[in-house]
Amino acid sequence: MNTKDDFAIPEEYTDLLTSVREKQIELALGISLDNRISFGDIRVIAGLDVAFSEKNDLACAGIVIIDSRSFEVLDEQVAFFEPRIPYIPTFLHYRESPGYHKIITQISEKPDVLIFDGNGIIHPFEFGIASQMGLEFDIPSFGIAKKLLLGEYDNRLNRGGFSDILHNEKTLGIAFQSLAPPAKPIFASPGHLIDMRTITNILRDFNLQQKFPSKLPLPLALADKLVREKLAIGT
DNA sequence: GCGACAG
């Protein structure tokens, strides 16, 4: 089982990332796992993702904002930026957040909930990118990872089934097996101001969109598609 | 020492 010690900072980045790590630990104290908004009151929900060029010198961040009742797209925005560091596990926020800070200033409507591509509290310091962005924007947030960073779960999942993800005897997230296609489960965890129950409801509600079949919830699936297309054009 | 490690 992975622990904090398994995620040491690479030698060549100790100068830069030691203070980033200290900040993670400090800010993690400010995370709330209580709901700010109940599931039934969510009207506007957004998915956020980043795509990278092959050379890894340019990235495109994107947001797709959805009306949770009609499933219509209310707004979508992209922003290009240069990643500050390469991909280093547990430091995704430091790599991708400049893009998210740009697009959040461009949107016409403030979402009730943000869904990030990555982890919330499934993180050695319980402070993944979804937690940090939710805290910085002061908006309820959670993350979805396609691969499990740490923790354990019962992998005998039925279609449409959920299973708690445990780490050090604590529930950090939920594994979800999509209803539609044979696919591996996804791993969701709260970022900030949202609870497991609400996340479960969102995953269930936004999974069955015939319009865009995906194991990812609709807003995130659309954001994923958006940034990939825009990057291909802008490159 | 080796392996594992969100995107």
Next chain:
DNA sequence: ATCTTGTCGC
């Protein structure tokens, strides 16, 4: 994440 050939199933 991105690239990329081949293969399986409906």
